[in-house]
Amino acid sequence: LIMDKINFILSDNRDLNGLSVMVTAGPTTEPIDPVRYITNRSSGKMGYAVADAAARRGARVVLISGPVALNPPPGVEVINVETANEMYSAVMDRFSMVDSVIMSAAVADYKPKITANQKIKKHESTLTIELEKNPDILAQLGKMKERQVLIGFAAETEELVNNAMIKVERKNLDMLVANDVTLPGAGFGTDTNIAKLVFPSGRIVSLPKMDKLSLANHILDELVILRKGKE
Amino acid sequence: LIMDKINFILSDNRDLNGLSVMVTAGPTTEPIDPVRYITNRSSGKMGYAVADAAARRGARVVLISGPVALNPPPGVEVINVETANEMYSAVMDRFSMVDSVIMSAAVADYKPKITANQKIKKHESTLTIELEKNPDILAQLGKMKERQVLIGFAAETEELVNNAMIKVERKNLDMLVANDVTLPGAGFGTDTNIAKLVFPSGRIVSLPKMDKLSLANHILDELVILRKGKE
Numbered sequence: 001l002i003m004d005k006i007n008f009i010l011s012d013n014r015d016l017n018g019l020s021v022m023v024t025a026g027p028t029t030e031p032i033d034p035v036r037y038i039t040n041r042s043s044g045k046m047g048y049a050v051a052d053a054a055a056r057r058g059a060r061v062v063l064i065s066g067p068v069a070l071n072p073p074p075g076v077e078v079i080n081v082e083t084a085n086e087m088y089s090a091v092m093d094r095f096s097m098v099d100s101v102i103m104s105a106a107v108a109d110y111k112p113k114i115t116a117n118q119k120i121k122k123h124e125s126t127l128t129i130e131l132e133k134n135p136d137i138l139a140q141l142g143k144m145k146e147r148q149v150l151i152g153f154a155a156e157t158e159e160l161v162n163n164a165m166i167k168v169e170r171k172n173l174d175m176l177v178a179n180d181v182t183l184p185g186a187g188f189g190t191d192t193n194i195a196k197l198v199f200p201s202g203r204i205v206s207l208p209k210m211d212k213l214s215l216a217n218h219i220l221d222e223l224v225i226l227r228k229g230k231e
Numbered sequence: 232l233i234m235d236k237i238n239f240i241l242s243d244n245r246d247l248n249g250l251s252v253m254v255t256a257g258p259t260t261e262p263i264d265p266v267r268y269i270t271n272r273s274s275g276k277m278g279y280a281v282a283d284a285a286a287r288r289g290a291r292v293v294l295i296s297g298p299v300a301l302n303p304p305p306g307v308e309v310i311n312v313e314t315a316n317e318m319y320s321a322v323m324d325r326f327s328m329v330d331s332v333i334m335s336a337a338v339a340d341y342k343p344k345i346t347a348n349q350k351i352k353k354h355e356s357t358l359t360i361e362l363e364k365n366p367d368i369l370a371q372l373g374k375m376k377e378r379q380v381l382i383g384f385a386a387e388t389e390e391l392v393n394n395a396m397i398k399v400e401r402k403n404l405d406m407l408v409a410n411d412v413t414l415p416g417a418g419f420g421t422d423t424n425i426a427k428l429v430f431p432s433g434r435i436v437s438l439p440k441m442d443k444l445s446l447a448n449h450i451l452d453e454l455v456i457l458r459k460g461k462e
Binding site: 108 | 263265266267268269270271272300337339340341344349350353356357358359360361362363364386387388389412413
């Protein structure tokens with residue numbers, strides 16, 4: 001904890017000066033009709049903390065945000081989106097202009113095949129919703145990336161490290177922040193996380209429980225190292 | 232607008248002294264798995280405004296709230312719930328102890344038949360979710376009510392008055408607040424509403440666009456009259 005405080009104070013050294021960072025945050029919402037929608041548990045706090053910390057450390061930051069109840073961090077350009085397709089477009093528009101991408105949004109994997117124009121009336125005792133896959137933004141960036149550092153997030157409920165290693169490789173990530181959301185103090189909407197940082201080399205950094213701003217700074221410390229490896 | 236202000240100032244007359252009011256607010260969330268859920272668009276602002284105004288006017292208020300990003304109104308007992316079934320239980324537990332019920336929550340009509348214990352992996356390009364009906368809390372209260380005044384809310388996207396009249400009759404309501412969410416200034420998350428108050432007699436009060444606290448006070452003005460009719 002003392003290290004975290006020192007870390008945070010040291011962050012005034014603006015060691016991200018000159019970097020251009022894109023951060024995604026929050027859930028996406030996938031409408032069933034004008035009233036109902038499918039979404040993911042995500043407060044957006046983690047992504048907002050990363051964007052805030054990156055800006056404080058001197059980076060130029062664009063934050064692509066799903067619907068959340070948070071104030072925009074000072075000095076950060078915020079672009080608000082609702083659906084995964086909107087997030088996809090916003091991210092793709094800006095990808096070539098940034099050198100670092102931190103994808104903390106909980107993008108919905110599936111969306112309803114059909115969105116009704118009018119509120120569906122509840123005449124039937126059961127209802128079946130056909131879903132189809134949304135674009136996998138992170139995997140797409142992994143295919144496109146050239147000089148960029150690409151960092152993903154994963155909320156897992158089982159086999160954390162195993163699932164994380166598979167994702168790092170399959171999506172061509174430079175780092176994955178894996179969060180076991182079943183642990184106390186690591187779940188959705190909490191102010192703390194218990195994360196493991198997983199790298200393609202097989203290196204794994206297991207962090208203790210810490211607040212999201214401290215975790216954001218740990219992630220950005222690794223980003224500094226990863227960026228140096230690309231130069 | 233001036234009338235609204237006067238209305239609000241006059242509300243200091245504590246004309247709801249001695250009344251015991253239950254208010255529901257916000258959406259409910261219906262889990263698909265630990266990460267994904269189905270929900271309804273609802274900020275909870277309307278119900279919180281009703282609870283706040285009722286308490287200011289002297290009522291004893293219990294607010295059964297789905298997940299929202301709002302501060303509890305002063306002097307109101309708040310009970311937090313997530314699913315429609317939890318809201319059903321919380322409402323039923325307290326129904327016999329109150330004389331007025333204002334159901335502004337956007338309760339999900341349907342919930343997934345099966346909630347997965349682990350996060351569903353996105354191996355398949357499509358996914359089908361089977362939904363079944365949640366209990367209709369408002370209709371159930373309509374069947375049970377004795378001396379209580381029962382007020383419902385409806386968000387409609389078409390045939391507002393027709394749908395509202397059907398609901399008032401079928402659910403045995405004393406009043407329905409019908410909101411055309413397709414109108415500008417009346418949609419979800421806005422700070423204003425454009426409401427029609429629909430009564431079983433066929434009386435309809437069409438209100439202009441107004442902020443939610445003003446609408447809350449109009450509703451409570453009608454509650455005072457409706458309660459007198461029950462004595």
